Amino acid sequence: MKIDVTKKFLIVGLGLLGGCYAMALKKKGYTVYAITKDQKDIDYAIENNLIDEGSVHIDEKLIGSADIIVFALYPHIFKEWIKENGHLINQGTVITDVTGVKSCIVYEIQAMLKKGVEFIAAHPMAGREVSGVQNSDDSIFKEANYIVVPTENNTFGAIELCKELGEILGFASVSVLDPEKHDEMIAFLSQLTHCIAVSLMCANDNPGLVFYTGDSFRDLTRIAKINDEMWSELFLANKDALLKEMDKYRKTFDKLYECVKNNDREEMRSMMRISSERRDKFNKKEKSDLL
Amino acid sequence: MKIDVTKKFLIVGLGLLGGCYAMALKKKGYTVYAITKDQKDIDYAIENNLIDEGSVHIDEKLIGSADIIVFALYPHIFKEWIKENGHLINQGTVITDVTGVKSCIVYEIQAMLKKGVEFIAAHPMAGREVSGVQNSDDSIFKEANYIVVPTENNTFGAIELCKELGEILGFASVSVLDPEKHDEMIAFLSQLTHCIAVSLMCANDNPGLVFYTGDSFRDLTRIAKINDEMWSELFLANKDALLKEMDKYRKTFDKLYECVKNNDREEMRSMMRISSERRDKFNKKEKSDLL
Numbered sequence: 001m002k003i004d005v006t007k008k009f010l011i012v013g014l015g016l017l018g019g020c021y022a023m024a025l026k027k028k029g030y031t032v033y034a035i036t037k038d039q040k041d042i043d044y045a046i047e048n049n050l051i052d053e054g055s056v057h058i059d060e061k062l063i064g065s066a067d068i069i070v071f072a073l074y075p076h077i078f079k080e081w082i083k084e085n086g087h088l089i090n091q092g093t094v095i096t097d098v099t100g101v102k103s104c105i106v107y108e109i110q111a112m113l114k115k116g117v118e119f120i121a122a123h124p125m126a127g128r129e130v131s132g133v134q135n136s137d138d139s140i141f142k143e144a145n146y147i148v149v150p151t152e153n154n155t156f157g158a159i160e161l162c163k164e165l166g167e168i169l170g171f172a173s174v175s176v177l178d179p180e181k182h183d184e185m186i187a188f189l190s191q192l193t194h195c196i197a198v199s200l201m202c203a204n205d206n207p208g209l210v211f212y213t214g215d216s217f218r219d220l221t222r223i224a225k226i227n228d229e230m231w232s233e234l235f236l237a238n239k240d241a242l243l244k245e246m247d248k249y250r251k252t253f254d255k256l257y258e259c260v261k262n263n264d265r266e267e268m269r270s271m272m273r274i275s276s277e278r279r280d281k282f283n284k285k286e287k288s289d290l291l
Numbered sequence: 292m293k294i295d296v297t298k299k300f301l302i303v304g305l306g307l308l309g310g311c312y313a314m315a316l317k318k319k320g321y322t323v324y325a326i327t328k329d330q331k332d333i334d335y336a337i338e339n340n341l342i343d344e345g346s347v348h349i350d351e352k353l354i355g356s357a358d359i360i361v362f363a364l365y366p367h368i369f370k371e372w373i374k375e376n377g378h379l380i381n382q383g384t385v386i387t388d389v390t391g392v393k394s395c396i397v398y399e400i401q402a403m404l405k406k407g408v409e410f411i412a413a414h415p416m417a418g419r420e421v422s423g424v425q426n427s428d429d430s431i432f433k434e435a436n437y438i439v440v441p442t443e444n445n446t447f448g449a450i451e452l453c454k455e456l457g458e459i460l461g462f463a464s465v466s467v468l469d470p471e472k473h474d475e476m477i478a479f480l481s482q483l484t485h486c487i488a489v490s491l492m493c494a495n496d497n498p499g500l501v502f503y504t505g506d507s508f509r510d511l512t513r514i515a516k517i518n519d520e521m522w523s524e525l526f527l528a529n530k531d532a533l534l535k536e537m538d539k540y541r542k543t544f545d546k547l548y549e550c551v552k553n554n555d556r557e558e559m560r561s562m563m564r565i566s567s568e569r570r571d572k573f574n575k576k577e578k579s580d581l582l
Binding site for chain 2: 177228
């Protein structure tokens with residue numbers, strides 16, 4: 001199956017990411033349906049031409065007409081949804097998701113689905129500090145990475161289709177990682193950074209500091225404004241990988257602390273040089289992204 | 292003394308910040324001299340209309356003609372310079388600086404100066420990830436804070452003059468803090484954030500991660516590219532305050548670690564909510580900065 005414009009999408013969960021998917025797909029001429037819990041979100045999405053039709057119920061007609069279903073739900077709700085309603089999905093339908101953790105859901109979901117319905121997991125590495133379909137903006141995909149996360153159960157066809165979806169949505173790059181590698185990567189690059197930002201904000205309650213804040217502090221804590229319901233679920237869903245990365249980071253922070261304490265300027269400078277060299281590579285990647 | 296356009300400035304140390312000062316002052320019509328160690332920096336600055344005249348020597352004529360001298364040197368070089376050449380500064384001259392730490396230099400410098408020469412310390416909280424006069428860009432002052440850091444030895448006149456200088460340079464806000472409060476603030480807002488970014492970059496040497504990096508990681512590590520000579524000196528010059536802030540942060544990070552380890556979702560969410568609320572205030576400040 002190639003994703004030609006006759007294909008119909010169903011988005012389950014019309015929050016920020018679901019809304020961004022809908023916006024990008026509608027712009028490309030696809031038919032987009034949505035199932036979500038609040039009627040006001042359906043109304044908003046129809047009025048703003050993000051979807052063609054939507055329902056706050058488990059609408060069998062919408063589920064049955066979709067060629068591709070995108071789940072944009074919290075991990076535990078995604079699992080419950082499939083458990084209760086998975087049987088309503090037509091044979092031949094491909095389902096995918098936007099979940100930020102993978103090992104803890106992908107195998108379970110695949111095992112629950114009936115023969116002929118394939119789940120190919122994906123992680124669009126994009127987001128905003130605001131939530132809700134009302135804040136949808138598909139331009140967040142433009143400089144972001146889209147990761148297809150197949151297991152051994154996935155077919156070549158579904159993997160290719162999911163990669164094509166990443167391109168249709170307008171991501172800067174599309175890549176493939178297995179669930180375990182994905183979770184390790186996300187523990188370091190995303191979850192650990194959020195842990196650091198939250199810890200930093202909790203470490204000092206001097207509101208007078210606001211006045212003196214420079215860019216470095218603002219940049220570092222941009223992600224400290226965090227959806228506690230979602231992120232606490234994601235942290236615990238990826239607990240082992242996250243604890244491992246937190247441990248490694250804690251060790252290097254402690255090493256730097258000892259350098260300061262013991263006036264070990266040479267070791268401190270050596271850490272700073274390693275840091276600068278590594279960070280430089282991330283910059284180069286930023287530039288080549290745009291080429 | 293008010294800073295009318297007949298006033299002459301001498302910048303000692305024509306690096307990035309010295310160059311930004313020169314650029315901003317020349318644009319406002321002031322006469323600007325410079326003393327720095329490399330002739331190529333003098334040549335660049337004259338060719339690009341950043342200064343009127345410069346020297347790589349301890350030029351008594353330039354030092355003697357300046358009404359205001361700005362020192363943009365590493366802390367220990369600043370101290371050495373004053374020790375060796377302070378006697379060449381005319382009575383009535385006001386000197387100021389751009390140093391990022393204060394308690395460890397301001398009292399010593401003030402004690403070394405002859406009667407009639409006043410040192411009023413200042414900290415322009417602006418910078419770039421690149422160095423050198425060739426990267427001068429006075430627009431970095433536009434959204435930044437300028438902090439005047441007087442001691443009990445300073446006169447009302449010098450404090451007012453230094454505040455006026457912050458405004459002339461184009462800073463978004465000008466405020467006043469004593470050296471100890473300044474160093475505490477800088478330990479948390481600037482030095483600790485650099486410690487975190489460096490530790491994070493040193494914690495994981497998987498170059499493959501570059502490919503998957505999202506905005507949150509890039510924002511958090513922007514400052515991980517760091518001038519090791521300068522920052523190691525600044526860290527050690529502010530050692531006690533920095534260790535105190537590192538300790539406080541380590542405790543909150545450890546608390547979050549325990550939450551993940553013990554599946555304590557409620558405590559984790561409570562930390563995330565505190566973090567979000569506090570970060571929100573920093574955002575409000577960002578907006579009001581622009582009003």
